[in-house]
Amino acid sequence: MDIQMLGTGNAFAKLYFNTNALLYTEQHTILLDCGNTALLSMHKLGKSVSDIDAILISHIHADHIGGMEELAFQMKFIYKRKPLLFIPESLVTPLWESSLKGGLLQDECGTLDEYFDVRPIVPGVKNELLPGLAVEPIQTDHIPNKISFSYYINESFFYSADMKFNPELLHQLVDRGCKTIFHDCQLRPPGVVHTTLDELSSLPDHIKERIWLMHYEDVKPDYEDKAGIMSFVEQHVRYTIEQ
Numbered sequence: 001m002d003i004q005m006l007g008t009g010n011a012f013a014k015l016y017f018n019t020n021a022l023l024y025t026e027q028h029t030i031l032l033d034c035g036n037t038a039l040l041s042m043h044k045l046g047k048s049v050s051d052i053d054a055i056l057i058s059h060i061h062a063d064h065i066g067g068m069e070e071l072a073f074q075m076k077f078i079y080k081r082k083p084l085l086f087i088p089e090s091l092v093t094p095l096w097e098s099s100l101k102g103g104l105l106q107d108e109c110g111t112l113d114e115y116f117d118v119r120p121i122v123p124g125v126k127n128e129l130l131p132g133l134a135v136e137p138i139q140t141d142h143i144p145n146k147i148s149f150s151y152y153i154n155e156s157f158f159y160s161a162d163m164k165f166n167p168e169l170l171h172q173l174v175d176r177g178c179k180t181i182f183h184d185c186q187l188r189p190p191g192v193v194h195t196t197l198d199e200l201s202s203l204p205d206h207i208k209e210r211i212w213l214m215h216y217e218d219v220k221p222d223y224e225d226k227a228g229i230m231s232f233v234e235q236h237v238r239y240t241i242e243q
């Protein structure tokens with residue numbers, strides 16, 4: 001499986017776009033979060049909404065779902081198909097009622113199912129989504145009353161949602177065989193609702209060597225020499241994830 005970031009910046013980034021990604025299996029392209037800047041970033045890559053087979057969502061913040069309304073309208077009225085929407089059950093109602101309904105509700109379209117082929121997925125277990133793509137949603141802390149899921153993919157790759165530092169989880173994942181960790185990282189403390197660079201820097205080397213930083217602020221150039229053996233994920237670079 002390959003991953004290509006549509007953006008690597010935080011919610012307020014003006015230089016790096018929102019942290020959203022394309023996952024590539026042999027047969028499918030999956031959009032992992034669809035924030036405000038996702039479709040513009042795809043356009044810059046020469047891609048359109050029609051290139052997406054499925055969508056997977058981490059949580060209901062605009063830098064992760066702000067592009068969903070345009071995606072839904074383009075799919076319905078231009079490409080005339082429903083993309084797969086893989087989503088933990090507990091996010092289905094919030095996504096529609098609290099975010100998308102305002103723009104997408106119209107006479108003949110009163111539910112999320114009118115726009116997407118909704119496939120609820122189960123937290124805490126491996127869900128076989130597509131050939132070559134198995135996903136375990138892990139609910140991780142971000143903000144009170146903001147349900148948020150990180151994803152353990154193909155039993156080798158952890159992709160964090162926006163999350164508070166959880167060293168126990170990272171230790172557990174590495175013990176389970178996790179080889180690569182893409183982790184949200186707030187460079188300037190305090191993190192409060194995110195994990196900071198200082199917190200990730202406190203981890204042992206055998207975990208840090210697997211960590212790639214994303215969801216960073218526009219001050220990233222000032223921190224390139226402060227991440228030690230951790231790496232920064234870069235926008236639009238296509239990475240092959242070790243299985």
Ligand SMILES: O=c1ccn([C@@H]2O[C@@H]3COP(=O)(O)O[C@H]3[C@H]2O)c(=O)[nH]1
Pocket residue numbers: 010011061062063143162192193
């Ligand atoms: O209680 C709160 C709620 C939000 N925020 C900011 O708003 C941003 C929303 O997107 P995000 O989750 O990527 O990052 C969040 C933070 O930058 C915050 O600092 N404290």
Ligand SMILES: [Zn+2]
Pocket residue numbers: 010011061063064162215
């Ligand atoms: Zn975010």
Ligand SMILES: [Zn+2]
Pocket residue numbers: 059061142162
């Ligand atoms: Zn968030």
